[in-house]
Amino acid sequence: MENKIEKEEAPSQIKAALQARCPRCRDGKMFIGKTYALKAQKMNETCPSCGLRFEREPGYFYVAMFVSYALAMAEMIAACVGFYIITGYMEGPWPYLIATIGTVILLSPINYRYSRVILMYWLTPGMEYQPQQERTLVEKP
Numbered sequence: 001m002e003n004k005i006e007k008e009e010a011p012s013q014i015k016a017a018l019q020a021r022c023p024r025c026r027d028g029k030m031f032i033g034k035t036y037a038l039k040a041q042k043m044n045e046t047c048p049s050c051g052l053r054f055e056r057e058p059g060y061f062y063v064a065m066f067v068s069y070a071l072a073m074a075e076m077i078a079a080c081v082g083f084y085i086i087t088g089y090m091e092g093p094w095p096y097l098i099a100t101i102g103t104v105i106l107l108s109p110i111n112y113r114y115s116r117v118i119l120m121y122w123l124t125p126g127m128e129y130q131p132q133q134e135r136t137l138v139e140k141p
């Protein structure tokens with residue numbers, strides 16, 4: 001039985017984004033708490049693993065509002081199309097309005113979290129994965 005120190009394989013970009021991990025090291029969590037928790041979810045100021053400051057400049061996350069808006073629009077369209085496919089109802093706008101508002105309210109915590117993740121992973125120039133920032137050395141027996 002030899003002790004070997006092996007480097008864990010880094011998660012893919014999509015997997016790290018879905019888990020809301022730091023875009024630079026793909027190890028540290030971007031958020032404290034769960035998406036649907038009784039306490040409001042909060043974003044870490046810095047990555048607990050590599051120290052990356054998430055808010056690059058004052059007002060950086062205002063752009064995430066536009067990403068969240070795009071996500072909400074896609075969700076509302078999908079809710080209306082899904083409602084029509086399931087029910088075939090075309091008589092009035094009220095059921096569609098209820099379906100879209102309910103969908104947006106139900107998915108707003110996901111929109112909050114993933115609008116920031118999308119902004120950091122794919123819309124921020126220079127925010128790239130740097131494996132040298134990784135701190136995932138693990139001893140395996």
